[in-house]
Amino acid sequence: MKPQAITEKLGFTSLIVASLLVVLILFGILANIFYNGFSVLSWEFLSQSPRDGMTAGGILPAIVGTFLVSLITIIFAVPLGMFSAIYLNEYAHQGKLVRLIRLSIRNLSGVPSVVYGLFGVALFVRLFHFGASILSSGMTLGLLTLPWTITASEEALKTVPKSFRDGALALGATQWQAIRTNVLPYAIPGMLTGAILGLARAAGETAPILFTGAAFSIPSLPKSLFDQFMALPYHLYILATQHQDIQKVRPIAYGTALVLIALILCLNVVAITIRYRYRKKARMAK
Amino acid sequence: MFPLLSSTHPTNNIKITVRDLNFYYGPQKALENINLDIPSYQVTAFIGPSGCGKSTFLRCLNRMNETILDTRIEGTILLDGEDIYAPEVDVVDVRRRVGMVFQKSNPFPKTIFENVAYGLRINGMKDKRKIAETVERSLIDAAIWEEVKDRLYESAMGLSGGQQQRICIARALAIKPEVILMDEPASALDPLATKKIEDLIQKLKTEYTIVIVTHNMQQAARVSDVTAFFYLGKLIEVNETQTIFTKPQLKQTEEYITGRFG
Numbered sequence: 001m002k003p004q005a006i007t008e009k010l011g012f013t014s015l016i017v018a019s020l021l022v023v024l025i026l027f028g029i030l031a032n033i034f035y036n037g038f039s040v041l042s043w044e045f046l047s048q049s050p051r052d053g054m055t056a057g058g059i060l061p062a063i064v065g066t067f068l069v070s071l072i073t074i075i076f077a078v079p080l081g082m083f084s085a086i087y088l089n090e091y092a093h094q095g096k097l098v099r100l101i102r103l104s105i106r107n108l109s110g111v112p113s114v115v116y117g118l119f120g121v122a123l124f125v126r127l128f129h130f131g132a133s134i135l136s137s138g139m140t141l142g143l144l145t146l147p148w149t150i151t152a153s154e155e156a157l158k159t160v161p162k163s164f165r166d167g168a169l170a171l172g173a174t175q176w177q178a179i180r181t182n183v184l185p186y187a188i189p190g191m192l193t194g195a196i197l198g199l200a201r202a203a204g205e206t207a208p209i210l211f212t213g214a215a216f217s218i219p220s221l222p223k224s225l226f227d228q229f230m231a232l233p234y235h236l237y238i239l240a241t242q243h244q245d246i247q248k249v250r251p252i253a254y255g256t257a258l259v260l261i262a263l264i265l266c267l268n269v270v271a272i273t274i275r276y277r278y279r280k281k282a283r284m285a286k
Numbered sequence: 287m288f289p290l291l292s293s294t295h296p297t298n299n300i301k302i303t304v305r306d307l308n309f310y311y312g313p314q315k316a317l318e319n320i321n322l323d324i325p326s327y328q329v330t331a332f333i334g335p336s337g338c339g340k341s342t343f344l345r346c347l348n349r350m351n352e353t354i355l356d357t358r359i360e361g362t363i364l365l366d367g368e369d370i371y372a373p374e375v376d377v378v379d380v381r382r383r384v385g386m387v388f389q390k391s392n393p394f395p396k397t398i399f400e401n402v403a404y405g406l407r408i409n410g411m412k413d414k415r416k417i418a419e420t421v422e423r424s425l426i427d428a429a430i431w432e433e434v435k436d437r438l439y440e441s442a443m444g445l446s447g448g449q450q451q452r453i454c455i456a457r458a459l460a461i462k463p464e465v466i467l468m469d470e471p472a473s474a475l476d477p478l479a480t481k482k483i484e485d486l487i488q489k490l491k492t493e494y495t496i497v498i499v500t501h502n503m504q505q506a507a508r509v510s511d512v513t514a515f516f517y518l519g520k521l522i523e524v525n526e527t528q529t530i531f532t533k534p535q536l537k538q539t540e541e542y543i544t545g546r547f548g
Contacts, residue, residue, distance in 0.1 A: 093355075094355055161392075162353075163388065163390065163392035164392070164394060165353070166350065166353060166388065166392070167388070167392045167393075167394060167454075167457075168394075168404070168408070169350065169353060169381060170348065170350060170381055170385065170386040170388075170458075171381070171382075171385070171404060171405035171408065171457065171458070171461060172378050172379070172381045172382035172405060172408065172409060172461060173378070173405075173408045174378055174408075177408045181404070181407075181408065182394060182404075186395070
C-alpha cells in the first residue's frame with residue numbers, strides 16, 4: 001500500500017472509532033441504568049410516596065415536584081427569552097450595548113449551576129420572600145436556561161429570510177406587525193425547540209433547587225407553589241449518597257435515574273419532533 | 287443638471303421630486319447629488335451598470351433603505367410636494383403610498399389569497415367580502431387571475447417564478463399605492479414571463495406612477511417613457527426614453543447604451 005493510503009486509512013479509522021465511542025458511552029450509561037433500575041419500575045413506584053425511610057414505596061412526589069418546577073421554568077424563561085431575542089435580533093441598534101448584552105448572555109451560560117443556586121437564594125428566596133419553594137426553584141432554573149433560550153431564539157429568528165420582513169414592511173406594515181405576522185410564525189418552532197432543550201438540561205439540575213426549595217423528604221404532594229418539594233435529581237442524590245442504607249436503596253436510586261432520564265428523553269423527542277416538522281415546512285418555503 | 291422634464295414631457299405633473307440627494311453606507315458615499323423629477327402616470331426606468339446606485343436610489347423613494355444598518359441620507363424627496371423624510375411623516379404611510387416589487391420574487395409562505403390579502407389585513411380591513419373583492423381585483427389587475435383563480439387557497443410557493451412575481455405585484459396593488467417601485471422585477475424570469483411583466487407594466491401606468499430598475503436596456507426601451515442613466519452613484523443623464531436611446535447627449539450614456547462598457 002502507498003504511504004498516503006495508509007495515512008488515509010488510519011485517519012478514517014480513528015474518526016470512526018471516536019464517533020462510535022460516543023455512542024458506546026451513551027448506550028453504556030443507558031443500559032446500566034436500565035438494567036439496574038428496570039426491576040423496581042412498577043405502577044406502585046410511579047404512583048406512591050416513599051415509605052419506611054425511602055426503602056419502599058414510590059417516587060410520586062419527586063415526579064410531581066420536578067414536573068411543577070419545570071412548568072414554572074418554562075412559564076418564566078420562555079417568554080423572557082423570546083422577548084429578549086426579538087429585541088436583540090429585530091429592534092436593537094447593533095452597537096456597543098447589544099454587544100455587551102450578547103457577551104453577558106454567553107458568559108451567563110458558563111456560570112456554574114451552583115452559583116445560580118446561591119443567586120436564587122439571595123433573589124427569590126430572600127429578597128422576593130418566595131421562601132424555599134417550587135416558585136423559587138422554578139425561577140432559578142429559568143435563569144439557568146435563559147442563555148439557551150435566548151441564543152436558540154435568536155438563531156431561529158435569523159433563519160427567517162429578510163425578504164419576509166422587507167415584503168411586509170414594503171406593504172406598509174409596522175415593524176411589530178411584520179415581526180408578529182411574518183417572522184414569528186416561522187421562528188416560533190425553532191424558539192420552542194431551544195427552550196425545550198434548555199429545560200431538559202434544567203430538569204436534571206440538582207444544585208440550584210437544593211438551595212432554593214427541594215426537600216429531603218416530603219411524603220405528601222405540594223399544595224401550593226410556595227411549598228417545598230421533592231425532585232427527581234435531588235432524590236437520586238440522596239438515595240445514592242446520603243441514605244443510611246445505601247446498598248438497600250440502590251435499586252430505587254437506579255429506578256429514579258431511569259424515570260429522570262425517560263422524562264428528559266421525552267422532552268428531547270418533543271423538541272426533535274417540533275424541529276423536524278419545522279424543517280419540512282421551511283424547506284417548502286424555499 | 288436639471289433634465290427639464292417638466293417642459294419637454296407631455297404631462298406637467300411631477301409625482302416625485304428629488305433634490306440634492308446624497309446617500310451613505312457607513313462612511314461610503316453611494317449616491318451623490320441626485321436631482322430628478324419623476325412624472326405621474328409614466329414609467330421611469332433607471333439603468334446603469336451593477337453597483338451604480340440605481341437600486342439604492344429606488345429604495346430611497348419608499349424609505350426601505352432604513353431597514354439596512356448604518357445608512358444615512360441627505361437631501362429631500364418630495365411625494366406630491368411633501369417631504370417623505372420629514373420627522374412628522376410616518377414611514378408606514380410612505381410605504382403604503384409607494385409600493386415596491388422586489389428583484390427576487392418574495393411571496394410569503396402563505397396561500398395565494400393570504401399573500402394578496404396581507405396588506406389589507408395589516409391595514410386593518412376586516413370586512414371579509416371587501417377583502418375577497420379586493421384580492422380578486424388585484425389578481426385581475428396583475429394579469430394572473432386566470433392562472434390562479436382555482437387554486438387561491440394553495441401555497442404561493444408552488445407557483446412558477448413569473449407567477450410568483452405577479453402575485454407580488456398583485457400584493458402591492460391591493461393596498462392601492464400611488465407609486466410602484468420595481469427593482470429588476472424580471473431579472474430572474476424567462477423571456478415569456480418577462481414579456482408578461484412588461485405588458486403588465488404598460489397596462490398599470492394608466493393608474494399608477496411606475497419606477498423600474500433594470501439591467502436590460504432593451505427592457506428600458508420597451509417599457510419606459512423616461513430613462514435615467516446612473517453611473518458610479520451619480521445620475522448622468524435623464525430624458526425621454528426615445529431621446530436617450532437615439533440621441534444621448536453625453537458620451538458616457540452613449541457608450542453604455544451601445545454596450546461599450548458596463
